[in-house]
Amino acid sequence: MTIWMPELESIPGPRYRAIAHAIGEAISAGTLAPGERLPPQRRLADALGVTVGTVTRGYAEAEHNGWVVARVGSGTYVKQPALRATFDMARLPSDDSDVIDLSLSLPPPHPLRQQAFSHALSAVSTSPAALMRGVSYLDARGSEGHRDLLTEWLAELGMPLVSDELLITQGGQHGISLVLNTLLRPGELMAADALTYPGAISAAQQAHLKMVGITFDEGGMSMDALEAQCARQPPRLIYITPDQNNPTGVCLSEARRHQLVALARRYDIWLLEDGVQYLPVEQRGIPLYQLAPERTLFVFSTAKVLAGGLRIGILRAPNVLLERLATGLRAQSWMVPPLMVDVACHWINQPAARTLLEWQTKELAARQTLAADILSGYQLSNRSHGSNIWLMLPDGCRALELCERLLHSGVKVSSAEPFCVGSTPAPQAIRICIGAAKDQQALSSALATIKQSLTQPPNTPVTV
Numbered sequence: 001m002t003i004w005m006p007e008l009e010s011i012p013g014p015r016y017r018a019i020a021h022a023i024g025e026a027i028s029a030g031t032l033a034p035g036e037r038l039p040p041q042r043r044l045a046d047a048l049g050v051t052v053g054t055v056t057r058g059y060a061e062a063e064h065n066g067w068v069v070a071r072v073g074s075g076t077y078v079k080q081p082a083l084r085a086t087f088d089m090a091r092l093p094s095d096d097s098d099v100i101d102l103s104l105s106l107p108p109p110h111p112l113r114q115q116a117f118s119h120a121l122s123a124v125s126t127s128p129a130a131l132m133r134g135v136s137y138l139d140a141r142g143s144e145g146h147r148d149l150l151t152e153w154l155a156e157l158g159m160p161l162v163s164d165e166l167l168i169t170q171g172g173q174h175g176i177s178l179v180l181n182t183l184l185r186p187g188e189l190m191a192a193d194a195l196t197y198p199g200a201i202s203a204a205q206q207a208h209l210k211m212v213g214i215t216f217d218e219g220g221m222s223m224d225a226l227e228a229q230c231a232r233q234p235p236r237l238i239y240i241t242p243d244q245n246n247p248t249g250v251c252l253s254e255a256r257r258h259q260l261v262a263l264a265r266r267y268d269i270w271l272l273e274d275g276v277q278y279l280p281v282e283q284r285g286i287p288l289y290q291l292a293p294e295r296t297l298f299v300f301s302t303a304k305v306l307a308g309g310l311r312i313g314i315l316r317a318p319n320v321l322l323e324r325l326a327t328g329l330r331a332q333s334w335m336v337p338p339l340m341v342d343v344a345c346h347w348i349n350q351p352a353a354r355t356l357l358e359w360q361t362k363e364l365a366a367r368q369t370l371a372a373d374i375l376s377g378y379q380l381s382n383r384s385h386g387s388n389i390w391l392m393l394p395d396g397c398r399a400l401e402l403c404e405r406l407l408h409s410g411v412k413v414s415s416a417e418p419f420c421v422g423s424t425p426a427p428q429a430i431r432i433c434i435g436a437a438k439d440q441q442a443l444s445s446a447l448a449t450i451k452q453s454l455t456q457p458p459n460t461p462v463t464v
């Protein structure tokens with residue numbers, strides 16, 4: 001019989017969930033081996049000072065997550081090899097690399113992600129309805145049932161949307177690209193913050209659009225600069241990430257949200273609001289799709305909350321545009337594979353989805369605090385629960401040279417260059433994706449390397 005005893009003090013939330021979480025962690029760390037028996041419930045309850053009912057619920061949740069199996073009259077056992085394979089998959093390709101890659105905006109890794117995926121796959125593979133959907137052609141916008149379920153999930157995340165106004169896309173990037181290709185004609189003008197998400201820049205280029213970068217400050221996009229642009233040549237669409245600019249983390253102030261909507265109405269401009277970079281609801285401002293539902297398209301995706309590999313996004317559009325967008329989606333790929341939508345829906349339904357998001361939210365906040373400590377004295381811009389940090393370099397330091405030097409020292413970050421819209425000059429700054437580090441220790445080590453590099457004199461060779 002195993003002598004495994006969980007340590008619950010550092011795990012937040014209800015005790016039964018903490019027990020389930022500890023079981024998942026122990027399996028992932030190899031402390032609990034496949035086939036091993038969990039402690040008898042009464043013994044664990046006594047040791048932890050909780051009721052037997054709490055342990056029963058914790059074990060039931062672990063079983064629901066697919067980690068253990070209860071055998072009547074015998075006890076609860078860690079599941080055998082099929083599950084083990086998913087733990088091995090938890091090793092990211094970069095685990096073997098000497099480089100700590102902080103150049104991609106990823107949610108922090110946790111074994112629950114692979115485990116929830118595994119469980120969702122199993123559930124789909126045994127659901128007659130999901131199997132039937134998986135081999136059928138469905139509505140280009142996604143089945144009504146899928147959209148209803150995603151709507152419930154979005155409401156839980158603090159995004160009150162209407163199922164009838166949604167299209168399911170293959171990720172947020174697809175949503176952006178679909179909107180630009182469907183609503184704008186080649187040569188038309190799209191405006192965005194002068195520094196913005198590179199995927200939007202690339203989608204605009206693919207759609208042969210012209211782009212103009214609007215200056216911004218700590219309150220977000222400058223409405224004076226936007227108004228001046230509208231007076232010269234109004235854009236057909238404004239792409240914006242109001243809660244958290246990528247890369248700088250800047251949030252558009254409430255007053256400017258109202259001004260933006262007023263300008264969009266005056267000049268008849270579409271608004272493309274991107275909320276993919278997830279923040280807890282208390283950290284977000286009022287969404288543009290609530291302020292101007294008649295002209296706002298909103299993109300969200302499962303990438304930063306569940307996993308990027310699912311490729312499931314949600315596009316909210318005004319009623320008058322739905323059929324046009326559905327036609328565009330149909331022309332591109334007929335529909336999103338129902339299989340992946342079912343996987344996402346089964347994942348969302350698991351308690352593990354909530355546990356993972358709660359953990360991730362706290363983890364990102366802890367990582368932001370850690371980064372602020374290590375890089376204290378430098379000029380940082382970030383959101384307290386965001387997954388990126390924007391570091392303005394001290395005088396004399398050049399971003400491209402620093403990025404190269406850091407890569408030699410085993411840390412990968414991005415310069416400002418990929419985020420520059422049109423001919424916006426690149427500021428001397430770097431984006432550090434703190435979520436991408438495998439744990440806080442790796443993050444500390446990378447940040448210490450960055451800090452040390454900032455104090456070293458640049459070493460640019462003289463070339464003619």
Ligand SMILES: Cc1ncc(COP(=O)(O)O)c(C=O)c1O
Pocket residue numbers: 105170171172173174197199241246274276277300301302303308311312313
């Ligand atoms: C602001 C923003 N929008 C959209 C995306 C793309 O999301 P998805 O992976 O769902 O296509 C990203 C990805 O990092 C992003 O940062």
